[in-house]
Amino acid sequence: MxxxxxxxxxxxxxxxxxxxxxxxxxALAGLDWETIVVVDDAFDGTEELVRERAQxxxxxRCIQRIGRRGLASACIEGMLASxxxxxxxxxxxxxHDETLVPQLxxxxxxxxxxVAVASRYMAGGSTGELAPERVRLSRLAGALSxxxxxxxxxxxxxxxxxxxxxxxxxxxxxxxxxxxxxxxLIAAARGEIRVVELPYRMRSRAxxxxxxGARVIAEFFMLLLYHLSGRLLPARFFLFAAVGVTxxxxxxxxxxxxFAASGNFLLSxxxxxxxxxxxxxxxxxxxxxxxxxxxxRAMWRGVLSFYAACSIGALINLAIAEWLFLKSLPYWVAGxxxxxxxxxxxxxxxxxxxxxxxxxxxx
Ligand SMILES: Nc1nc2c(ncn2[C@@H]2O[C@H](COP(=O)(O)OP(=O)(O)OP(=O)(O)O)[C@@H](O)[C@H]2O)c(=O)[nH]1
Ligand SMILES: [Mg+2]
Numbered sequence: 001m002x003x004x005x006x007x008x009x010x011x012x013x014x015x016x017x018x019x020x021x022x023x024x025x026x027a028l029a030g031l032d033w034e035t036i037v038v039v040d041d042a043f044d045g046t047e048e049l050v051r052e053r054a055q056x057x058x059x060x061r062c063i064q065r066i067g068r069r070g071l072a073s074a075c076i077e078g079m080l081a082s083x084x085x086x087x088x089x090x091x092x093x094x095x096h097d098e099t100l101v102p103q104l105x106x107x108x109x110x111x112x113x114x115v116a117v118a119s120r121y122m123a124g125g126s127t128g129e130l131a132p133e134r135v136r137l138s139r140l141a142g143a144l145s146x147x148x149x150x151x152x153x154x155x156x157x158x159x160x161x162x163x164x165x166x167x168x169x170x171x172x173x174x175x176x177x178x179x180x181x182x183x184x185l186i187a188a189a190r191g192e193i194r195v196v197e198l199p200y201r202m203r204s205r206a207x208x209x210x211x212x213g214a215r216v217i218a219e220f221f222m223l224l225l226y227h228l229s230g231r232l233l234p235a236r237f238f239l240f241a242a243v244g245v246t247x248x249x250x251x252x253x254x255x256x257x258x259f260a261a262s263g264n265f266l267l268s269x270x271x272x273x274x275x276x277x278x279x280x281x282x283x284x285x286x287x288x289x290x291x292x293x294x295x296x297r298a299m300w301r302g303v304l305s306f307y308a309a310c311s312i313g314a315l316i317n318l319a320i321a322e323w324l325f326l327k328s329l330p331y332w333v334a335g336x337x338x339x340x341x342x343x344x345x346x347x348x349x350x351x352x353x354x355x356x357x358x359x360x361x362x363x
Contacts, residue, residue: 001032001083001084002032002033002034002059002082002083002084003031003032003033003084003085003086003105004028004031004032004033004034004084004086004087004088004101004105004161005033005034005035005036005079005082005083005084005086005087005088006024006028006033006034006035006036006087006088006089006090006101007035007036007038007075007078007079007082007087007088007089007090008020008035008036008037008038008078008089008090008091008092009038009071009074009075009078009089009091009092010037010038010039010040010046010050010074010092011039011040011042011046011069011071011074011211012042012044012046012208012209012211013046013092013093013207013208014044014045014046014049014208015206015207015208016092016093016094016206016207016208017037017046017049017050017053017092018049018053019094020092020093020094020098021035021050021053021060023094023098024090024098024101025057027098027099027101027102028098028101028102030102031102031105033059033084034059034060034061034082034083034084035059035060035061036061036062036063036078036081036082037050037060037061037062037063037078037092038062038063038065038074038075038077038078039062039063039064039065040065040068040069040070040074041064041065041066041067041068047062047064050062061081063077063078063081065077067292068291068292069290069291069292069293070177070178070291071158071178071179071181071211072174072175072176072177072178072179072180072181072184073176073177073291075089075181076171076174076176076181079162079167080171084164085163085164085165086105086108086109086161086162086163086164087161087162087163087164087167088101088104088105088160088161088162089158089159089160089161089162089181089182090158090159091158091159093205093207093208094203094205094206095202095203095204095205096118096158096159096200096202096203097118097200097201097202097203100118100159100198100200101161103198104116104117104118104160104161104198105161107196107198108161108162108163108196111194111196112194113163113194113195113196114162114163114166114189114193114194114195115160115161115162115163115166115182115185115186115193115194115195115196116160116161116162116195116196116197116198117152117154117155117157117159117160117182117195117196117197117198118154118157118159118160118197118198118199118200119152119153119154119157119197119198119199119200120154120157120199120200120201120202121139121142121153121154122153122154122197122199123199124199125153125154125199125200125201126199126201126202127202128201128202128203128204129204130202130204134212138156141156141180141220142154142155142156144224145180145183145187145224147228148183148186148187148224148227148228149183149186149187151195152186152195152197153197154197155180155182155183155186156180156182156183157182158179158180158181158182159200160182162185166185166189166193167185169189170185170188170189171188173188173231174188175187175188175222175223175226175227175235176235177219177222177223177235177291178216178219178220178222178223179211179212179216179219179220180219180220180223183223184223184227187223187227188227215286215287215290218239218242218287219239219290222235222238222239222242225238226238236288236289236351237347239284239287239288240284240288240347241343241347242287243280243283243284243287243288244280244343244346244347246279246280246283247276247277247279247280247283247339247343248276248336248339248340248343250272250275250276250279250280251272251273251275251276251335251339252272252332252335252336254268254271254272254275254276255268255269255272255331255332255335256332258271258272259331265322265325265331265334266318266322269317269318269321269322269335269338270314270318272335273314273317273318273338273339273342274314276339277306277307277310277314278303280306280310280346281302281303281306281307281354284350284355285299285302288355289355292355294354294355302354302355305350305353305354306350306353306354308353309346309349309350309353309354310342310346310349310350312345312349313342313343313345313346313349314342316338316341316342316345317338317339317341317342318338319338320337320338320341320342321334321335321337321338321339322334322338324337324338
């Protein structure tokens with residue numbers, strides 16, 4: 001029976017997988033372990049390499065996810081597919097020092113900790129050759145999330161060991177998206193957690209490329225909002241609402257331009273609604289549903305279903321806005337009123353109509 005399950009999230013890591021599995025086997029000698037590599041589809045053959053190794057070593061397994069993305073969800077699904085009383089999470093790109101895993105496990109056991117974190121920022125640790133702007137960004141993110149994880153030197157770490165009983169206690173309170181699974185686990189515990197840390201020196205990435213981008217940063221803020229607001233609303237709602245705010249910006253700009261030019265309120269409001277709908281679809285597809293983004297033909301089908309779902313919203317929007325306008329309210333108040341009611345309608349209908357049919361429905 002494994003005493004440690006190692007979960008490795010991997011996306012486009014073909015060049016790193018053989019060396020990582022080799023290094024892990026060496027580092028974990030003497031322990032009873034299993035390794036689960038969670039590969040998101042990238043058509044680069046990463047999963048084939050893992051399966052090849054799994055054929056020769058039954059301690060290794062691959063979870064391949066099709067049409068899905070997300071580091072945090074990959075870690076959660078890998079952890080839930082495992083069985084050991086302790087779980088380690090380590091990147092596939094060899095930046096984390098795998099020789100620290102047995103020490104993290106030993107410390108977690110000895111001190112009866114829920115989580116043992118490998119830290120770059122405590123005495124003895126280092127970010128290695130990580131670019132100074134990346135270190136600043138990581139430190140800024142740490143400072144912003146300080147209220148959720150007091151006393152921790154490196155809450156942005158993606159390298160840690162966690163006790164299964166702890167995972168089971170918090171798993172239903174996780175945000176479950178984005179990049180920051182450790183912060184998510186700690187915030188979900190609401191202070192009822194015992195954390196220990198050990199220092200390590202981060203290595204540089206030799207192969208493959210970083211997946212840090214605008215979506216990762218947007219998800220980080222949504223993770224903070226989700227936990228700081230007491231997890232009242234579904235995780236996706238925060239991104240949908242943020243996109244909705246930009247949609248209102250688009251809406252009001254177009255309305256302002258067209259109403260000034262034509263003086264026809266109803267026509268201006270209709271075109272402004274269409275413009276906002278279009279920009280909302282594309283932003284939602286990249287950000288709100290970025291983990292299961294519609295592409296190619298599915299994307300165009302998605303646009304059409306989004307229009308269809310939102311056209312009822314648009315009718316509601318027009319009816320309410322026209323009614324408010326006829327009540328002699330200023331045109332922009334009337335426009336905004338219609339847009340707010342339509343946005344609520346749109347969230348609930350498009351969640352199942354446009355992007356539904358997968359985990360989106362279940363959150
Ligand atoms: N399964 C899965 N793994 C992912 C995804 N995004 C990132 N990963 C993996 O998560 C780990 C961390 O991602 P990186 O891009 O290395 O992030 P980082 O370490 O903050 O950035 P760098 O320092 O530039 O490498 C790597 O093993 C990636 O392959 C994803 O969407 N799905
Ligand atoms: Mg990395």
